[in-house]
Amino acid sequence: MCLPRLRPARTLLRLERQGLRVKQHLTSDAGGCAAHSYGRVRGFFREHPCTALFRALFEVRDKRGNVVLVAVAWVDMPDAAQAREFQRLVDRHGTGNIVELSRERGRYQNVRFTGDHYASVRDDTTVVNAQAQTVGRAPAARALAEQVVDAALSP
Template structure:
């Protein structure tokens, strides 16, 4: 098996101006929109899930890895050194709305050998300041440097699989509610 297999670059719409930004104002997505987004996400419908949040999926990049420790940091990396994962898939998405607000979303699917390891990993990664799986570099989408802070974060566990999603503003001024909703919807996507 190859140590890293790269798959899928999809351009779904025009790119617009992408740069640094802060989240402070903008419209939220609403709970009905978020519920519709989560339903679409569970079906693997990336564009439809973001459309429910009034966003367009601009582009995405997916990578499959076999070594979680190599692609993580902090205490999470230390955990993986003694508890290797079975598989790691990472995705970086960029989505925007008609008001010029743009958001980057990092999603990691970590499959552990056993449910107990997945439970332990999720308990660790959900604690602020313990590290995380490293997101794909912003250059894979042609973006300026992106900083994920953990502020807009969500995770879920399904058996031995843990999905970690994080959102950050990269343009305009998307609302905090929207950023939280994006992370909440993104962790519902099935592994690629």
């Protein structure tokens, strides 16, 4: 995978190429996966520690003013087998995830990610998952949420 500092930059570029306005709020590579996860995913990381974690949060706006938050997590595991096992777990709805940076600080702490707009990809030992959550209830925002999840994980 790419260097951690380039990961959010590539995601930002993909989103901007779609004509979206993107503000990158926060990035972090601090701490281990167990400390920054919840649900069954946290239990998995207690037994199978990751080797690296990098998280980013993007605020995305379309031309109509719809706002979507996009949380992306890059998780490096010691080997491909553990990466596959982690991906199988995190891809199941209701099993937990990496804590979204918006929950820890900033103006969107009350926004809860439902997992309705979620996708993941794996490249050898690295699993990348992205989830989007609408801010507000406009129907067009739901379509935007699906669009940005796909864009966040595109090559």
